[in-house]
Structures are given as C-alpha cells and as structure tokens.
Amino acid sequence: MNFKGTLPTLILEALEQEPSHGYRIAQRIKERSHGVLDFKEGTLYPALHKLDNEGLVESFEGIEKGRPRRYYRITESGHGILAKDRAEWRELSRAVTLILGEA
Amino acid sequence: MNFKGTLPTLILEALEQEPSHGYRIAQRIKERSHGVLDFKEGTLYPALHKLDNEGLVESFEGIEKGRPRRYYRITESGHGILAKDRAEWRELSRAVTLILGEA
DNA sequence: TCCTATGCATAGGATAGCGAGGTATACATG
DNA sequence: CATGTATACCTCGCTATCCTATGCATAGGA
Numbered sequence: 001m002n003f004k005g006t007l008p009t010l011i012l013e014a015l016e017q018e019p020s021h022g023y024r025i026a027q028r029i030k031e032r033s034h035g036v037l038d039f040k041e042g043t044l045y046p047a048l049h050k051l052d053n054e055g056l057v058e059s060f061e062g063i064e065k066g067r068p069r070r071y072y073r074i075t076e077s078g079h080g081i082l083a084k085d086r087a088e089w090r091e092l093s094r095a096v097t098l099i100l101g102e103a
Numbered sequence: 104m105n106f107k108g109t110l111p112t113l114i115l116e117a118l119e120q121e122p123s124h125g126y127r128i129a130q131r132i133k134e135r136s137h138g139v140l141d142f143k144e145g146t147l148y149p150a151l152h153k154l155d156n157e158g159l160v161e162s163f164e165g166i167e168k169g170r171p172r173r174y175y176r177i178t179e180s181g182h183g184i185l186a187k188d189r190a191e192w193r194e195l196s197r198a199v200t201l202i203l204g205e206a
Numbered sequence: 207t208c209c210t211a212t213g214c215a216t217a218g219g220a221t222a223g224c225g226a227g228g229t230a231t232a233c234a235t236g
Numbered sequence: 237c238a239t240g241t242a243t244a245c246c247t248c249g250c251t252a253t254c255c256t257a258t259g260c261a262t263a264g265g266a
Contacts (some may be wrong), residue, residue, distance in 0.1 A: 004107035008158035095136035
C-alpha cells in the first residue's frame with residue numbers, strides 16, 4: 001500500500017538523517033511507517049536516479065561488509081525542496097482530512 | 104494542486120452528502136478544501152464514469168434550471184468502498200505524517 | 207452582441223508506481 | 237557441498253491517474 005507522489009519526499013527525508021543507499025532507504029521508509037508504506041525496488045531506484053539527475057541528491061561510492069555500495073546524500077537544493085514538499089504535504093493532507101473527516 | 108488517488112474517494116464522499124452532478128461535485132471538492140484541491144473536468148468526468156462502471160455510483164436524469172443534468176447517487180457498494188477508502192486514507196496519512204513530522 | 211460561467215465529454219500526453227525479470231554476493235542451513 | 241534467503245542494484249513493459257487542450261451547448265450579465 002502506498003501513497004502516490006510522496007516517494008521523492010520520503011527519500012529526501014531519509015537522506016536528511018544520514019547518507020544511505022537504495023535498499024536501505026526503502027527499508028527505512030517501511031520501518032518508520034510500521035510497514036504501512038512499502039515502495040518496491042522497481043519504484044525506488046528510478047525515483048532515486050531521477051532525484052540524482054535533478055541534483056537534489058548526489059551519489060558516491062562506498063564499501064559496506066566488503067562489498068561496494070552506491071550511496072546517496074542530500075544536496076543543498078534537496079534540502080530546499082524537502083522543506084517545500086513538507087509544507088505541501090501538510091496543506092494537502094489537511095485539505096483531504098478536512099473533507100473525509102478526522103485523521 | 105492535487106492528491107493522486109484521492110479523487111474517487113472524494114467523489115463518493117460528496118455523493119454521500121447528497122446526489123449531485125459532475126460539475127457540482129468538482130466545485131464542492133474545491134470549496135470544501137478551501138481551494139486547495141482543484142480537480143479538472145478532464146479528470147473528473149472519466150473518474151465519475153469509472154465509478155459508474157464499477158457500480159459504486161449510479162446515474163439518473165435530472166432537470167435543473169430548465170436544463171437536463173446527469174445526476175449521480177452513491178450505491179450500497181459505494182458506501183462500503185467509501186468506508187474502506189476513509190480507513191485507508193487515515194492509515195496512509197498517519198504513516199506519512201509520522202515520517203515527515205507533525206501535520 | 208460578446209463574454210463568462212455552467213455543464214458534459216473525449217483525445218493526447220506525461221508521469222508514477224507496479225510486477226516481473228535479470229544479475230550478483232554473503233551467509234546460514236541442511 | 238548444495239540450496240535457500242537476504243541483501244543489493246537495475247531495467248522493461250504495463251496500467252492508472254491526472255493534465256492540457258479542445259469541442260459542443262446554454263444561460264445570463266455587461
């Protein structure tokens with residue numbers, strides 16, 4: 001079960017905490033939502049690459065447990081977009097909740 | 104600005120209040136969200152027809168101000184789906200808010 | 207008379223997310 | 237040693253959603 005349009009924001013939020021790699025980001029989102037949000041790899045990696053192309057995150061090579069990993073960190077503009085996305089989420093979720101009833 | 108995936112639920116909610124026609128439903132959503140949510144006609148009508156095909160709403164002819172209107176009312180199964188959609192919205196919005204911070 | 211709002215509808219295009227598949231390594235279990 | 241599972245990355249094709257643009261038609265105000 002997932003929420004259309006929130007994935008880029010959730011990725012940026014994860015990277016705001018600490019640089020990470022794709023698989024770990026997906027796990028983090030799932031864990032932090034208590035299993036409610038569960039984005040698939042076929043969704044996550046393209047989204048991550050898109051954020052990279054847009055310059056909101058940047059990647060670097062890393063080694064973990066003896067194996068190479070593709071790490072990502074949030075950029076300056078990524079921080080800015082995240083702040084905007086957060087504000088937009090609040091506005092939209094309030095609007096829907098207003099209509100559908102209390103969350 | 105809009106929220107992907109919430110339109111069918113918002114339509115059902117509007118029709119739960121009273122039977123209505125397409126144009127009026129769109130206005131209602133916009134008004135009740137204080138202008139935040141604003142689904143276009145090219146989005147609304149196909150969504151309405153789909154709900155009709157799925158049997159969640161049913162249409163009937165009506166006259167308003169001397170002109171024919173296509174009215175819709177929510178069906179029994181529409182009520183059921185609306186209840187499920189509401190619950191799902193709460194679960195998902197809570198999950199995202201949990202991660203992104205207080206709404 | 208012309209513009210705007212109302213009212214319904216479809217066509218074409220963009221994008222998000224999903225399922226399915228492919229590749230590869232580490233580690234535990236049998 | 238073999239097999240399975242979790243980790244880790246990636247791509248392709250499909251569907252659904254939403255948008256813009258366009259068309260048609262009427263009512264009422266400027």
